[in-house]
Amino acid sequence: MYAPDKAVIIKTNFPYLAPPVLGPIPYICLRVPIGGGKTLLAAHAVNIAAMYWMKTDKPTVIWFVPSKTIRDQTLAGLRDRNNPNRLALSDRFGENVRIMDINEALYAKRADYDGGAVVIVATIQAFRVDNKEGRKVYESNGELMDHFLDVPPQLRPELEHGDSGDIIYSLAN
Numbered sequence: 001m002y003a004p005d006k007a008v009i010i011k012t013n014f015p016y017l018a019p020p021v022l023g024p025i026p027y028i029c030l031r032v033p034i035g036g037g038k039t040l041l042a043a044h045a046v047n048i049a050a051m052y053w054m055k056t057d058k059p060t061v062i063w064f065v066p067s068k069t070i071r072d073q074t075l076a077g078l079r080d081r082n083n084p085n086r087l088a089l090s091d092r093f094g095e096n097v098r099i100m101d102i103n104e105a106l107y108a109k110r111a112d113y114d115g116g117a118v119v120i121v122a123t124i125q126a127f128r129v130d131n132k133e134g135r136k137v138y139e140s141n142g143e144l145m146d147h148f149l150d151v152p153p154q155l156r157p158e159l160e161h162g163d164s165g166d167i168i169y170s171l172a173n
Contacts, residue, residue: 039074043088046119050092057093060118068123075101075121093117102126105171106136110146127172137171144169 005016032038042063050059065071077083078099081090089097096116100108105120112118126137140162148167151159160168167173 039077039085040088043085046089047092058116060113063119063121064124066124071121071123078119089117102137106141107143140168140170142169
């Protein structure tokens with residue numbers, strides 16, 4: 001109901017320190033011990049972000065994990081329709097939930113996203129690099145062109161552009 005800075009101050013009596021690169025995007029860090037339910041919290045967070053921040057029934061979320069092992073565990077849990085983490089998503093979005101890894105997301109069509117909630121599970125390392133060369137998430141990919149057809153003019157400067165000045169059709173964009 002409030003902007004991130006005001007919400008944090010109201011709920012915690014602590015100042016909100018916005019990360020400089022995220023702008024107005026809400027950013028919260030929770031420390032939860034091993035086995036404490038981080039994945040279940042994240043699954044419920046997708047619902048909350050979609051409803052209150054994104055205001056959509058068809059959110060696209062990139063779910064970052066710290067390692068390949070955790071990525072594989074998270075993918076398996078979210079793809080299992082009886083897993084509590086998947087049930088948290090299904091409670092809000094029904095069967096209209098698509099779980100993808102980076103490779104699937106690189107070739108997903110616009111219809112894959114228009115059908116409901118999409119959760120892309122990726123390691124932090126897939127995006128956090130100093131040298132983007134050779135990283136598929138940063139490379140232009142014609143398969144993603146449809147996703148960039150209706151980019152509002154005010155968002156175009158925020159996206160990465162190639163040497164020709166055209167928007168790079170990348171997953172990172």
